[in-house]
Amino acid sequence: MNEALSVLMFAAPVSFAAIGDAIAQRSGVLNIGIEGQMLFGAFTAAIVAQSTGSPYLGIAASAIAGALFALLLGAISIGWNADQVVVGTAGTFVAIGATSTLYRQQFASTGQAITFPKLDNWGLFEPIAILTPIAAIIVALAMAKTWWGLRLRACGERPETLANFGKNPLRVRLAAMILAGALAGIGGGYLAIGVAEAFTENMTQGRGFVAIAMVTFGRWKPIWVLCACLAIGWLESLQFAAQAQGWNVPFQFLLAAPYFVALVVLALFGPGASAPASLGLPYRGPK
Amino acid sequence: MKRYSTAILYVGILVISLALVLAVFQMPIALSMTRLAEGAFGDKYGVSRTLVKATPLLLVALGMTIAWRAGMFNIGGEGQFLVGGLAAAALFQRVHDLPSWLLVPSMTIAAALGGAGYAMFAGWLAVRRGVNVVISTILLNFVAIQLLGWLTSGPLRENSQRIPQTEVLTSNARYFQWDRQIDLHAGAVLAPIAAIALWFWVYRTYPGLRLRVVGESPTAARSAKIDPKRIQLLAMAVSGALCGLAAATDYMGVTGSIDKGFSQQWGFLGIPVALVGGLHPLGCVGSAVYFGALLAGSESLSRFASSGPTFVYVVQGIAVLALVSVQSWRRKQEAASLA
Numbered sequence A: 001m002n003e004a005l006s007v008l009m010f011a012a013p014v015s016f017a018a019i020g021d022a023i024a025q026r027s028g029v030l031n032i033g034i035e036g037q038m039l040f041g042a043f044t045a046a047i048v049a050q051s052t053g054s055p056y057l058g059i060a061a062s063a064i065a066g067a068l069f070a071l072l073l074g075a076i077s078i079g080w081n082a083d084q085v086v087v088g089t090a091g092t093f094v095a096i097g098a099t100s101t102l103y104r105q106q107f108a109s110t111g112q113a114i115t116f117p118k119l120d121n122w123g124l125f126e127p128i129a130i131l132t133p134i135a136a137i138i139v140a141l142a143m144a145k146t147w148w149g150l151r152l153r154a155c156g157e158r159p160e161t162l163a164n165f166g167k168n169p170l171r172v173r174l175a176a177m178i179l180a181g182a183l184a185g186i187g188g189g190y191l192a193i194g195v196a197e198a199f200t201e202n203m204t205q206g207r208g209f210v211a212i213a214m215v216t217f218g219r220w221k222p223i224w225v226l227c228a229c230l231a232i233g234w235l236e237s238l239q240f241a242a243q244a245q246g247w248n249v250p251f252q253f254l255l256a257a258p259y260f261v262a263l264v265v266l267a268l269f270g271p272g273a274s275a276p277a278s279l280g281l282p283y284r285g286p287k
Numbered sequence B: 001m002k003r004y005s006t007a008i009l010y011v012g013i014l015v016i017s018l019a020l021v022l023a024v025f026q027m028p029i030a031l032s033m034t035r036l037a038e039g040a041f042g043d044k045y046g047v048s049r050t051l052v053k054a055t056p057l058l059l060v061a062l063g064m065t066i067a068w069r070a071g072m073f074n075i076g077g078e079g080q081f082l083v084g085g086l087a088a089a090a091l092f093q094r095v096h097d098l099p100s101w102l103l104v105p106s107m108t109i110a111a112a113l114g115g116a117g118y119a120m121f122a123g124w125l126a127v128r129r130g131v132n133v134v135i136s137t138i139l140l141n142f143v144a145i146q147l148l149g150w151l152t153s154g155p156l157r158e159n160s161q162r163i164p165q166t167e168v169l170t171s172n173a174r175y176f177q178w179d180r181q182i183d184l185h186a187g188a189v190l191a192p193i194a195a196i197a198l199w200f201w202v203y204r205t206y207p208g209l210r211l212r213v214v215g216e217s218p219t220a221a222r223s224a225k226i227d228p229k230r231i232q233l234l235a236m237a238v239s240g241a242l243c244g245l246a247a248a249t250d251y252m253g254v255t256g257s258i259d260k261g262f263s264q265q266w267g268f269l270g271i272p273v274a275l276v277g278g279l280h281p282l283g284c285v286g287s288a289v290y291f292g293a294l295l296a297g298s299e300s301l302s303r304f305a306s307s308g309p310t311f312v313y314v315v316q317g318i319a320v321l322a323l324v325s326v327q328s329w330r331r332k333q334e335a336a337s338l339a
Helices: A002-026 A034-052 A055-079 A084-108 A131-145 A147-157 A159-164 A169-196 A207-217 A222-245 A251-269 B002-024 B029-041 B044-069 B077-095 B100-129 B133-153 B186-204 B206-216 B218-223 B228-255 B266-276 B281-301 B310-338
Strands: none
Touching (some): A002 A034, A002 A207, A034 A084, A055 A084, A055 A169, A055 B310, A147 A159, A169 A207, B002 B281, B044 B186, B044 B228, B044 B281, B077 B100, B077 B133, B100 B133, B186 B206, B186 B281, B206 B228, B266 B281, B281 B310
C-alpha cells in the first residue's frame, strides 16, 4: 500500500501534465511547450513558496504561471496561426533558458538555495498527489458528459463543423491550452515542492515530453493516460528493486519498455479512432 | 528584392532578440556584446571554439531542415544523434586497430547509417501506419536515452574506467587536428560540405523540387503524380544521417568517448537553429555560426556574469517566436492586400 502511494506521488508531476495535455490534444493542439510550462510552474512555485512560506500558495502560483505561459504560446500558435510544433519548441527553449539564468543570477551565484516549508503529510499521503486520480476522473467525465467536452472533442476532430454551429474553434483551443498549461504548471510546481523539495536547473528533465508520449499511450483518454503515467512511475521504482535483487534484465530495458510498447501499439493499430483527427493542424477559417 | 529584405529582417531579429534578452537579465548590453564577440572571434582559440560548436548545430539543423521541408516534423534529432554516436562506438570496439584512413571514414559512415536507420523507423511509422512524426520521434528519443545508458554501462563499456563509458578513442579513430593548441578538427568541414550539397539537392535538382512540393502541398504533389511517401521516407533517412554525422563530429572530434551524458542536447539545440535559418540550407550556415558564436562567447561572458550559456537558449527561443510572429503578420498583410 505504501509503495503504491509512493508511485502515485512520484508519478504525480507527469500525471498532472499528461491529464492537462490530453485536454489540449483533444482540442487539436499539439502542445509541445508543455515542458516549458512545467518548468515555469516549478520555478514560480519555489519562489512563491519561499517568499510566502506556504507550499500551497506556491502550487497555486505554479498553476497561474503555467496557464499564462500557455496563453502566450497559444496566442502565437492558435491566434496568429503559427506552427504549433515550432512555437512549442521555441517556448521550451525560452523556459529552460530563462528559469536557469534567473536561478543562477539570484541563487546559485550567491550560494543560497531556495528553501520553503514542506507539504503536510496526512498519514500515508499528502494532499496534492491524491488530486491526480480526482483530476483524471473530473476531466474524463467533463469530456464525455458536458457541452464543454463535446465542443472540445468536435474542435479536435473537425473545427469547421464547430464553426458552422457558431462556436469559435480558436477560442475553444485557447481555453484548452490555458487549462492544459495550468495543469502542467501544477505538475511542475508539485515536482519542485512535493517531490524534489528544491528547485534545480532544468529539473523537469524531459517530463513534459514524457507527458506528451503518455497521452498517446493512454489513447487520449484521461483515465488511461493516468494509468500510463502510473505504469511509468512503477517501472521507475522497480529499477531500484531490480538492482537490489540482482535481476538479469538491465534496468534500462524496464525504463524503455513503456515508450517501446507505445511505439509497438502505434505500429500495430495506428493512432486509432480516439486520436483527434485535426491534431496539430491549424484552423484557418471555414473551408 | 524580397530576398534581401527577408535577410535583413532575420539579422535584425537576431540582434534585437540578443539585446532584449541581455536587457531582461540585467546584463550590460554593449559590454556583454563586446565580450561575446571577443570570446567568439577574438583570437584563434575563440574562432576554433565557435566553429567546433557550430559544427553539430549546423549538421542537426540541416537534418531538421530537410525533414521539415518534406512535411515531417522530426524532433527526434537527439535520439538519432545518440544512436549515430553509439553505432560509431560499436564499430570502434570491433575494429579499433584499423589504419586511420580506413577507420575514420568507416566510423563516420556508421554514425550516419545509425542515425538514418533510427529516423527511418519513425518515417516508416508515419507513411505506413499514419503515426504523427512528432509523437513517434519523442518516443524514440526516450528509447535512445535508455539504449545509451544500457550500452555504455553494458556491452560497450570499457572496464578500466570507474564511470561507465565507452573505450577512449585512439588517435587513429579521431578527426585530424591541424593545431594541437586549439580543438578545431577536420570533422568540421563536413558541415559546410553537407550544407552546400543539400542546397544543391533541394534547389537545383528535380528530386529536390519534388521534396519541396510534397512539403508545401501534399495535394499538389499527388495531382502531379508524385508519391509523397517515398520522398518523406527519404527525407527522414537523410535527416537522421545528418544527425548521426553531428554525433560523429562530437564523438570523434571532441569528447573521444561516450558516456551517459553524451550529447549536450545538440539534437534539440539544432531545431531553433534550423528555424532561424529559415529552413534553408545556406540560411542554416549563418544561423549555426551565430548560435555557435553565442555559445562559445558565453563561456568568456560567464567569467563576469553568473549566467553562463543558458541565456543563449532564451535568445534561440525568443528569436524563433519573433520570426514566426512576424511571418504570420506578413501572411495576414499579403492576404489583406490580395483581398
